[in-house]
Amino acid sequence: MNFLKRTIPLIIAFVMGVTMALQYYVPHEVSQSLLKVVSRWGITIGGFAVFLGAYSLFHLHLTKIKRKLPGWGYSTFVFLGAGITIVFGLYNGGEFFWQDKQEGTMFEWIYFNVQVPAGATMFSILAFFMASAAYRTFRARTNEATILLIAAIIVMLGRVPIGTMISQYLPIAADWIMSVPNMAAKRGILIGVSIGAIATSLKIIFGIERAYLGGGD
Amino acid sequence: MIERLINLDRRIIFMFVAIAVTVPLLAKFNLPVRTTRDVENIFNKIDSLPENSHVLIAFDYDPASKEELQPMAEALLHHCYQKDVKVIGMTLTPGGTGLAVSAIENIGKQYDKTKGTDFVFLGYKTGVELVMINMGENIYSAFPEDFQGNPTLNLPVLEGIDSLKDFDYVVDLASGSSIEAWIAFGKEKYGFDLGAGCTAVIGPDMYPFLQSEQLNGLMSGLKGAAEYETLIKQESSAVAGMSPQSVVHILVVLFVLFGNTMYFMSKRNR
Amino acid sequence: MKKSRDVYILFSTLILFFLVNIFYLSMGWLDFWGKGLGIVTGAAFTLAMYSFLYKDNPVFKIAENLFVGVAMGYWIIITWFNILKPDVFETILVPIFKETGTPPQFTILIPTLLGMFMLLRFSKKLAWMSRWSFAFIVGLGSGITIPNFIHAFILKQLTFDSLIAPSIPVSINNFLVLLGVVSVLIYFFFSVEHKGVVGGISIIGVWFLMIAFGASFGYTVMARMSLLIGRIQFLIRDWLGLIQ
Numbered sequence: 001m002n003f004l005k006r007t008i009p010l011i012i013a014f015v016m017g018v019t020m021a022l023q024y025y026v027p028h029e030v031s032q033s034l035l036k037v038v039s040r041w042g043i044t045i046g047g048f049a050v051f052l053g054a055y056s057l058f059h060l061h062l063t064k065i066k067r068k069l070p071g072w073g074y075s076t077f078v079f080l081g082a083g084i085t086i087v088f089g090l091y092n093g094g095e096f097f098w099q100d101k102q103e104g105t106m107f108e109w110i111y112f113n114v115q116v117p118a119g120a121t122m123f124s125i126l127a128f129f130m131a132s133a134a135y136r137t138f139r140a141r142t143n144e145a146t147i148l149l150i151a152a153i154i155v156m157l158g159r160v161p162i163g164t165m166i167s168q169y170l171p172i173a174a175d176w177i178m179s180v181p182n183m184a185a186k187r188g189i190l191i192g193v194s195i196g197a198i199a200t201s202l203k204i205i206f207g208i209e210r211a212y213l214g215g216g217d
Numbered sequence: 218m219i220e221r222l223i224n225l226d227r228r229i230i231f232m233f234v235a236i237a238v239t240v241p242l243l244a245k246f247n248l249p250v251r252t253t254r255d256v257e258n259i260f261n262k263i264d265s266l267p268e269n270s271h272v273l274i275a276f277d278y279d280p281a282s283k284e285e286l287q288p289m290a291e292a293l294l295h296h297c298y299q300k301d302v303k304v305i306g307m308t309l310t311p312g313g314t315g316l317a318v319s320a321i322e323n324i325g326k327q328y329d330k331t332k333g334t335d336f337v338f339l340g341y342k343t344g345v346e347l348v349m350i351n352m353g354e355n356i357y358s359a360f361p362e363d364f365q366g367n368p369t370l371n372l373p374v375l376e377g378i379d380s381l382k383d384f385d386y387v388v389d390l391a392s393g394s395s396i397e398a399w400i401a402f403g404k405e406k407y408g409f410d411l412g413a414g415c416t417a418v419i420g421p422d423m424y425p426f427l428q429s430e431q432l433n434g435l436m437s438g439l440k441g442a443a444e445y446e447t448l449i450k451q452e453s454s455a456v457a458g459m460s461p462q463s464v465v466h467i468l469v470v471l472f473v474l475f476g477n478t479m480y481f482m483s484k485r486n487r
Numbered sequence: 488m489k490k491s492r493d494v495y496i497l498f499s500t501l502i503l504f505f506l507v508n509i510f511y512l513s514m515g516w517l518d519f520w521g522k523g524l525g526i527v528t529g530a531a532f533t534l535a536m537y538s539f540l541y542k543d544n545p546v547f548k549i550a551e552n553l554f555v556g557v558a559m560g561y562w563i564i565i566t567w568f569n570i571l572k573p574d575v576f577e578t579i580l581v582p583i584f585k586e587t588g589t590p591p592q593f594t595i596l597i598p599t600l601l602g603m604f605m606l607l608r609f610s611k612k613l614a615w616m617s618r619w620s621f622a623f624i625v626g627l628g629s630g631i632t633i634p635n636f637i638h639a640f641i642l643k644q645l646t647f648d649s650l651i652a653p654s655i656p657v658s659i660n661n662f663l664v665l666l667g668v669v670s671v672l673i674y675f676f677f678s679v680e681h682k683g684v685v686g687g688i689s690i691i692g693v694w695f696l697m698i699a700f701g702a703s704f705g706y707t708v709m710a711r712m713s714l715l716i717g718r719i720q721f722l723i724r725d726w727l728g729l730i731q
Contacts, residue, residue, distance in 0.1 A: 004615065005615040005618065006618075008618075008619060008622075009618040009619055009621070009622035010622070012619060012622035012623055012626055013622040013623075013625055013626035013629070014626065015626070016622070016623055016626030016627045016629075016630055017626040017627075017629045017630040017633075018630065019630060020626075020627055020629075020630025020631050021629075021630040021631070021633045021634055023630070024631070024634035024635065025634065032354060035350060035354055036351060036354035036355060036358055037594070038627060039344075039347040039348075039350040039351040039354070039627075040351050040358055040359070040574075040598075041595075041597060041598035041601075041623075042344050042347040042598070042623075042624060042627055043342050043343060043344040043347050043348060043351060043359070043570065043574065044570065044574045044575060044595065044598035044599060044602060045598045045601045045602040045605065045620055045623065045624055046343040046344040046347070046570075046602075046624070047343055047566055047570035047571050047574065047575070047602060048571075048602030048603065048605050048606060049343065049605065050311075050343075050562055050563055050566040051563075051606050052605065052606065052608065053559070053562065054559055054562075054563055055606075055609055057555070057559055058559075059609075071548065074545075074548045074549060074551075074552045075552065076552075077549050077552035077553045077556060078552045078553075078555050078556040078559075079556060080553065080556060081552065081553040081554065081555065081556025081557040081559075081560065082556035082557065082559050082560040082563075083556070083560070084557075084560070085556070085557045085559075085560025085561055085564065086560045086563060086564060089560065089561070089563070089564030089567075090564070097564075097567060097568075097572075098572075098576070099366075100365055100366030100367075101364065101365055101366055101568040103365065107561075107564060108315060109525060110557055110561075111315045111557075111561055112315060112319075112525060112529075113524075113525040113526075113528040113529045113532075114528065114529075114532060114553065114554065114557050115280055115312070115315075115554065115557045115558050115561055116280040116283060116315070116316070116529070117280075117528075117529035117530075117532045117533045117718075117721070118280075118532040118533075118535075118536060118550060118551075118553070118554035118557075119279065119280030119281045119283070119312070119554065119558065120280050120281060120283045120284055120533075120714065120717065120718060121532065121533045121536035121537065121718050122281065122536055122551075122554070123281045123282075123711070123714055124284070124711065124714035124715040124717070124718045125536060125537065125539060125540065126711045126714075127234060127465075127711035127712050127714060127715035128227075128230070128231045128234050128235075128540055128715075130469070130707065130708050130711050130712075131230055131231070131233070131234045131465075131468070131469055131472060131708075132227045132230045132231070134469045134472045134473050134476065134708070135225070135230055135472040135473070135475070135476045136223070136227075136476060138473050138476065138477075139476070139477055139480050140477055144693060144694070144697045145697075147694060147697040147698060147701065148697045148698070148700050148701040148704065149473065149477075149701065150701065151697070151698045151699075151700075151701025151702055151705070152473075152701040152702070152704040152705040152708075153470050153473065153705075154705075155701065155702045155705030155706065156466045156469060156470055156705040156708055156709065157466060157467075157470060159440055159466075159705065159706075159709060160440065160459065160462050160463040160466050160709075161248035161249055161250055161251065161459050161460075161463055162248060162463035162464070162466070162467060163463075164249075164251055165248075171251060175253070176660075177698060177701075177702055178421065178424055178702055179424055179427070179428070180660050180663050180664060180667075181663065181667055181694075181695050181698040181699065182421050182424055182698060182699045182702040182703075183424035183425055183427075183428055183664060183667075184663065184664045184665075184666070184667020184668050184671065184695055184699075185667055185671050185692075185695040185696050185698065185699035186421060186422050186424055186425050186699055187424075187425040187428075187644055187664075187667075187668045187671075188667065188668045188669075188670075188671025188672050188674075188675070188692070188695070189671065189675075189699075190422075190425050190640055190644060191640065191641060191644055191645070191668070191672060192671075192672060192675045194636045194637075194640035194641055194644075195641070197632055197636055198632065198633050198636050198637065198641075200629075201628075201629035201630075201632045201633050202629075202633065204625055204626065204629045205626065205629050205630065212618075212621045212622065212625045213618050213621070213622075214608065214614065214617070214618065214621075228540070228541065231540050234715070235719075238712070238715055238716055238719050239719055239723065242716070242719060242720060242723060242730060243723065243729060243730065245730060282714075283717065284713055284714045284716065284717025284718065285710060285713045285714065285717070311561065311562045311565040311566060311569075312558065312561065312562070314565050314569070315561075340568075340569040341565055341566075341569040341570070342569065342570060343566070343570060346628070346631060346632075346635075347627070350631065361573050361574070362573045362577075364568075364569070366568070366572075366573070397640075400639055400640075401635045401636060401638075401639035401640060402631065402635055404639075405635065405638055405639040405643070406635060416710050417706040417707070417709040417710035417713065418703075418706060418707050418710045420706050420710075421699065421702045421703045421706050422703075425644055428648075428664075429643050429644055429646060431639065431643060437706065438706070438709055438710050438713050439709075439713035439716065439717075440709065440713075454717070454720055457720070458713065458716040458717070458720065461712075461716050461719070462709070462712055462713065462716060465712045465715075465716075466708070466709070466712070469708055469712075
């Protein structure tokens with residue numbers, strides 16, 4: 001049983017990893033076909049991941065309701081929102097879900113008038129908190145913090161039209177910050193992160209990194 | 218007094234921000250938008266494409282980034298339709314489908330473009346790099362049907378297109394890490410010209426790719442969209458947004474300076 | 488006392504919102520059966536979200552939870568129409584029961600089964616079967632990451648412009664880029680103690696990083712403010728019609 005539970009997954013990861021890494025260097029027709037088939041399979045498997053997300057969300061809120069945890073009443077709105085959307089999505093404007101997707105249905109109405117405004121507004125709330133943080137916590141306490149602060153001010157002013165009115169050099173200075181020191185630092189980070197990603201990939205292929213197996217035996 | 222100013226109720230700060238954004242919008246004054254080379258490069262690329270070229274636009278964002286990326290997408294679509302370029306849309310974000318299809322179709326209608334002949338929205342696929350690789354091998358394998366369920370194989374808009382290699386230009390509009398994926402698993406693997414538009418949050422991270430020419434151009438945030446609107450001479454919501462953007466940036470800078478002044482004064486008093 | 492004030496504020500805001508909409512609808516400024524009802528709904532959700540700025544309140548929580556539910560519902564339906572229906576349902580099931588001109592593609596059964604196995608992660612007894620699916624996806628991802636990242640993000644990014652450029656400012660900039668990349672990489676290289684020359688270079692790396700973080704902070708402010716501008720534009724243009 002341990003063979004099925006532990007060895008087979010490690011073999012699958014090893015074989016897939018080595019095959020796909022080598023495939024890159026073999027521009028043969030068979031190799032290309034393999035890439036095409038396997039990537040298509042990956043997309044199909046990924047499609048099922050939506051149910052993992054749904055289960056996690058619904059399970060969390062169902063537990064809240066069952067145990068009557070503080071604010072459990074609000075959790076019912078998650079089911080209400082999801083339920084209405086799914087019902088209208090499956091109803092598909094009267095054509096039902098086994099037919100092609102219809103346009104101008106109630107499903108789309110909900111998307112445009114609930115999900116879009118609520119989603120867009122949710123993240124715009126951060127604008128207020130960023131302004132508050134700028135006032136309260138953005139302090140020139142050390143030399144490093146002062147450099148950060150000056151760069152931020154130049155970029156903030158240099159990237160908007162009013163910056164040009166304050167000084168014609170502000171946009172030029174902002175451009176320079178972005179394309180020289182910022183670019184250099186971001187390139188350093190990018191190279192570092194990429195080396196890390198490659199190392200993690202190697203660890204997965206050779207079975208050193210096994211977090212994806214989850215818990216249990 | 219200084220302590221009281223330092224510990225100002227945050228709702229007063231919120232009020233200042235709301236006023237700084239609302240008043241310039243109501244006053245309806247537009248500030249001249251200076252265009253940058255990175256945005257001009259995307260404009261010039263699309264402007265130089267011959268009629269019936271194929272441009273792939275990946276709408277890799279959802280409603281959370283709509284206010285930054287939708288004006289960008291709309292400006293880009295106006296330009297493509299004006300140049301009679303065929304537009305193929307797709308997304309790697311499920312929440313982006315509605316925004317993408319509405320932009321492609323509504324702006325297409327303004328130019329009397331026909332669905333399936335002049336434009337198509339292929340819809341959503343999950344798997345990011347796997348989708349790019351699958352499209353790079355065969356686009357009809359990745360998208361056997363368009364968003365409305367029509368088979369893609371014989372769509373006139375895709376005539377001459379077999380894989381990613383056949384696109385004359387690809388633009389990724391991203392709110393996450395999809396640009397990096399388009400570079401590594403798309404452009405570098407299959408060789409096509411790639412431009413990008415992104416939220417301002419990830420804008421600074423894209424500069425290494427501009428210098429290495431892995432991106433031919435970049436639009437960052439609402440400012441990038443305003444620049445594109447200026448270049449196509451169709452000033453709309455992004456350009457209108459530049460006056461409140463200017464005022465609110467001044468306000469944040471003043472907050473930083475004022476906050477620091479108060480901080481150092483209180484430190485000296487102690 | 489404070490609670491009753493909050494309840495008073497909540498109800499007055501709701502009544503005001505209701506009255507404004509009734510006024511706009513009765514004046515014909517909002518078309519109820521056209522886009523009007525949608526705009527009113529959108530405005531309601533926008534304002535409900537912003538009510539959090541005053542303080543956490545039931546209206547915000549209801550809107551937030553409804554939004555989370557709708558977004559999940561939308562994700563499920565879009566995945567059905569875009570992935571599961573064309574890639575699974577119409578390639579295996581439909582051709583078995585109906586003449587479609589194309590035979591069923593039974594090879595798709597493999598990823599379909601692996602996809603279903605993935606859902607067994609929540610079963611106590613059969614969770615181990617999900618490991619096969621995750622191993623497939625993770626192994627595949629790792630395999631394609633290695634060569635593509637080496638090519639795109641390491642080799643290509645290690646190409647620098649010549650230090651001998653046609654003009655001195657360009658040469659200086661090219662040198663600064665080289666210095667920045669090297670010093671940042673050294674700063675992140677913890678296998679060597681940051682003392683002496685290495686320590687000095689890593690301090691330069693910190694300066695570069697601080698400038699980059701400052702730039703990122705500036706851009707993040709810009710991004711959040713842009714989102715706010717978009718929402719205010721929606722409220723005063725699409726809902727209240729105060730601007731065109």
